[in-house]
Amino acid sequence: MLTLTSVSIIGGSGYVGGELARLVLTREDLELVQVTSESALGEHLHTAHPNLRGRTDIRFTSPTELKNVDYLFSALPHGSSNSRMRELITHAKHVIDTSADFRLTDPAVYKKWYGKDHSSPELLGTFPYGLPELHREDMKVKGRAAAPGCVATSIILGLYPFRNIAGRVIADSKIGSSAAGKTPSDSSHHPERSGVIRPYAPVDHRHRAEVLQETGVDVMMTVHAVEMVRGISTTLHIELKEPIAEKDVWGLLRGTYGKEPFIRVVRSSKGTFRYPEPKLIMGSNYCDIGFELDPNGNRLVVFSAIDNLMKGAAGSAMQCMNVIMGCDERKGLEFAGLHPI
Numbered sequence: 001m002l003t004l005t006s007v008s009i010i011g012g013s014g015y016v017g018g019e020l021a022r023l024v025l026t027r028e029d030l031e032l033v034q035v036t037s038e039s040a041l042g043e044h045l046h047t048a049h050p051n052l053r054g055r056t057d058i059r060f061t062s063p064t065e066l067k068n069v070d071y072l073f074s075a076l077p078h079g080s081s082n083s084r085m086r087e088l089i090t091h092a093k094h095v096i097d098t099s100a101d102f103r104l105t106d107p108a109v110y111k112k113w114y115g116k117d118h119s120s121p122e123l124l125g126t127f128p129y130g131l132p133e134l135h136r137e138d139m140k141v142k143g144r145a146a147a148p149g150c151v152a153t154s155i156i157l158g159l160y161p162f163r164n165i166a167g168r169v170i171a172d173s174k175i176g177s178s179a180a181g182k183t184p185s186d187s188s189h190h191p192e193r194s195g196v197i198r199p200y201a202p203v204d205h206r207h208r209a210e211v212l213q214e215t216g217v218d219v220m221m222t223v224h225a226v227e228m229v230r231g232i233s234t235t236l237h238i239e240l241k242e243p244i245a246e247k248d249v250w251g252l253l254r255g256t257y258g259k260e261p262f263i264r265v266v267r268s269s270k271g272t273f274r275y276p277e278p279k280l281i282m283g284s285n286y287c288d289i290g291f292e293l294d295p296n297g298n299r300l301v302v303f304s305a306i307d308n309l310m311k312g313a314a315g316s317a318m319q320c321m322n323v324i325m326g327c328d329e330r331k332g333l334e335f336a337g338l339h340p341i
């Protein structure tokens, strides 16, 4: 008989929590024990996540009444996760946090970017940065992960193979509205958000700190809110320390990602979608990466595309769980995306 692995989701009425529930419910080896929400307490999951109608009978429970489980996903806002983590780790051997609270390992760096002291600094560094492509072995040892920021994911995965040959790097990211979470604001109101190409945090986006920590490169990054619900498209302009040839670019990509199940190189000379396109990978856990080399060989333009709620959050978190469980990392993440969409 199959022994089920028990899983709970705290912060389960939000967008990331909903994606985590959808992913967990596809798996026969997992039992979804609890999904918490204060605002939807006692309601069926499909009141917050209508796509899950008929997929489960469970109802939202209180975040203050947690049962003990094998794996706990925390999808709380940053700050809340931080203040509750000492308690959360008593309820599960394995905790995977999707907030920003445990991604940075240095308390001083956390304070600089989040404006206050970390409330459980002794736990910083006990959550490996949740990109299996970079930290698979550490996750297996520590049994935890801090899933990365969504924009940071698109930048880090595009830059990582080239970090040692990079001089100055400019990252230009376009992002969909679901990245801001479920709570409406003036700037997310439909007449204000629809149709925009609106820059935000043009010089000091917090994910810059994660990119620096993981790649050693302090990128100049700007993010634009654009007309998408899901998805991130990032263009990296990488000044190269020395000119390189195209075969070297391929060599670095294949050497870094040749065996990675969710990284695909997208660079075609024919067809409509010659470079990575977020629309095509909605709902999937892929990070598509493409490139073009300046004819002078001194500037590499790298493109990356992800679904912010999948490879940028819940998908990555489930991939981390699979790493820790020691099962196939693709489990529950087989969806290929849709075309046309």
Ligand SMILES: NC(=O)c1ccc[n+]([C@@H]2O[C@H](COP(=O)([O-])OP(=O)(O)OC[C@H]3O[C@@H](n4cnc5c(N)ncnc54)[C@H](OP(=O)(O)O)[C@@H]3O)[C@@H](O)[C@H]2O)c1
Binding pocket: 010, 011, 012, 013, 014, 015, 016, 017, 036, 037, 038, 039, 040, 063, 075, 076, 077, 078, 080, 098, 099, 100, 148, 149, 150, 178, 179, 180, 181, 182, 183, 308, 309, 312, 313
């Ligand atoms: N959206 C993205 O693309 C994305 C990508 C990467 C990482 N993240 C991170 O993932 C986390 C979740 O993001 P999201 O977009 O799902 O946010 P969200 O839609 O705003 O959902 C937040 C969830 O946390 C719950 N919550 C809020 N304050 C709480 C508290 N003090 N105690 C207990 N529960 C509380 C809310 O539940 P109730 O109000 O119903 O109680 C809700 O279920 C955030 O830390 C975010 O930064 C998001």
